[in-house]
Amino acid sequence: MADDNTVFIGRKETMAYVLAAVTLFNKDYKKVVIKARGRSISKAVDVAEITRHRFIEKAEITDIVTDTEKIDEKDSDRTVNVSSIEITMELKD
C-alpha cells in the first residue's frame, strides 16, 4: 500500500505520532512521510523535530511541501480552503 510509510496527524497528543514515526523507522522503512492539514500543521513539525532530535538521529528532513486543499463543509454546499503540509524524513547513511 502506498501510504504504509505515512503518519497522518490528527487530534491525539504529539507523542502518539512521534511513536508512530519511530516505529516505522524501526520497521526498516528508510523514508517516512508526515502529513497534516490546518491547525495540525504545527504538530506535524513538532513530530518531525522530536523524532529526529530525540529518537532517530540518522533521520533528516529531505523535503517539505505545502499545498491548499479544498474541503467540502459538512451540512452545506460550501467548500473551504485548508492548508496542508507533507514532511518527508529519510535515513541518511
Add this chain to the structure above:
Amino acid sequence: MADDNTVFIGRKETMAYVLAAVTLFNKDYKKVVIKARGRSISKAVDVAEITRHRFIEKAEITDIVTDTEKIDEKDSDRTVNVSSIEITMELKD
C-alpha cells in the same frame, strides 16, 4: 537590515500577515521570508498559501526549513524546546 524582507508570525489574524507579505512583494522585494514558532507555524503556512494563490501568483515557495529552538521560560531556569519554520517565497520570472 537583514530582516527587512521577513514577516514574523504572531498573534494577529492571518490576513494581517498576508498583507505584510504582499506589501513586501509590491515594494519590489524578490524574496520574502515568513518565520514562525510553535502554534503559529500553521498560520505561517496559511500566510504563504494565501499570498501565492490569491494575491501574488508569480510567487512560489522555494524553501521550507524547520528547526528546534531553545527558549528560556519566564520566571524559571528551565528552557523549553520550540519548533520553528522558515518559509522562503520568491518571484518566478
